[in-house]
Amino acid sequence: MALTPTTRARGSNARVVAAFESTPGTVPGSSDNWFTVPLVSHQLGEERPLLPSDLLGLGREMQDPTPDVATNDGDIVVPVDVRNFARWLSLFFGAPQTTGSNGAYTHVFGSGAAVLPSMSIEVGAPEVPAYSVHRGARGNQLRIAMSRSGLLNATCSLVCIGETDPVAATVGAVNPGALAVTRFPQATGYVKKGGQVLGSVVGADFAYSNNLEKVETIQADGRIEDSDPGMAGMSGSVTVRFKDTALLAAASASPPQPVELAFGWKFGAFELVFLVGRVFLPRPKRPITGPNGIQAVFNWQAAVASSGKSVVVTLLNDVASYA
Template identity: 30%
Template sequence: MARAKGVNSQLALAYEKAYGLTPAAPQGYNMPFNQSKLVINQNLINSATIRDCRDQIQPAIGNTDVFGSIVVPIDQVGIGFWLQAMLGTPTTTGSWAPYTHVFKGPKRQLSMVLEQQYPDIPAYEMFNGCKVNNFAFYYGGDNELTANIYIAGAKRTVGARPFASSLSPLPFLKFSNFQGAVEEGGAQLAIVIEASLNVYFGLDGNTYTIDGNGCRTDLPEGILQVSGSIKAFFADTILLHKAVNNTKSSLTFKFTSGTHSLQFFMEEVIFQQTSPGIESDKGIYINLPFKAFYESGSVGSAIVATLVNGHASYAAV
């Protein structure tokens, strides 16, 4: 009897032209991933109807909640498809490789078909109407460089065949922690040992309608919230005073591998006041949470992602 194995499983991605609907001729991509834990939850509602016996009647079926997390490597090509789902189709320049793709926050996010594929059985678990609600990563230390992507969606269908007849493979070239850097105010910080970024998209998941078969009918976007933190050796009081005085600065998180790179630029940032404290007789660190925002910056967005790689286009189909 066949049993599903993670090593043989795949995660397929395609963009939807209309929310919650699988395209007629989808362009599917075989996405690299470490974990994919998309699930569906549907409540069974107990009935309070009284009959002439103590046995409860069949429960009613509640609304469905599609949600879950995906852990992906921060790589040089595949990450662009997630950036497009979050920040819209990029502006791409370059007549030959390397190409430069610039992603900014759109008014409306793209929705996706995501399919967890179990070919050993075979079974194909397709989730429609998926949007990214949260994107987060941490770097520094001696760990694999990955991002956590939190998904909200509309519905789930289980079938015996994949939604796309074939999946386009993607080159797999990873960035790593030691290729990372942090710039503050345009200058590289040599004292940072850890950094984190969290982008929250504020999706409204309460969009169930009477004729929606218990599924979300859309996922309207809310306010884009960008935050994170940097942990650094306490070598001077420059950053500390910027936090004390609410001095506006900028931050860039960047990864570079030869001519390829990925950067997250936050033009307007303020640091939260904290105290380094003295935890031991050894080196002292300072942890500085921050929030990014858009007020008057020239880039016109709280966060801009720039990906330089050999992939010619991320235009959604």
């Protein structure tokens, strides 16, 4: 007896493509520069809650609810890879300055851009089929955690204007551009202080934020008008085995003495570096909880450096342009 093929959607077959928007909130046409998005997971989706009725005098049974405003905020987790990750950096920092030739290119991104791009992200379930576009997506917060081993991913928290109703065919390119995925391994990561490798680092994490402010105007569709960038911010933590006072001295100085920290990964000819020029370290505890090693956690904050940027991201790869 032949089995009827299932049409239930599966994450393994999800089709995710994206394109930068010329007009925020306006989905690009199928002939525009759509590209494939390597994906780990996503939690995007427009929500419209219901407000319970407050009417009295009609008995004890509840009356019809009223729809509230629509929101579409959520995280998308992507691999930190050699080529595709530059597009997410562009969403959070703006277009890079690119130099190089003959298959070796350097892309430099800087914090605090006055104007940031927006993106349309189409998520499709081919089995159903159903395709919807999260439009007007802007980068709110970018988070990366470093460890000795494991897969290196970035969590991108986005604010979107809205989501289109599902349709049976893609509205993005039928054959979007695709770049080969080569992930940076966690095992090749490093943390540097003042240009020198910082020893005994057990773990580290950092978050860059654009502190987006929703433009919550009154509109017939109940959606936000857009989101505007606020003050840029960069913070994180570094956990070290306590064997010297390299960080403790800076944290204990009065007045506070900022240090330069760099978080990076190198894989062959490819490299990704987040350079934070001026980092302020609070004085940490050094608790003893047993016979094993003593660790200290430094929860740092960044400030603008002499370059005029709080953070500068440099990506070395073989892609000539992301225009």
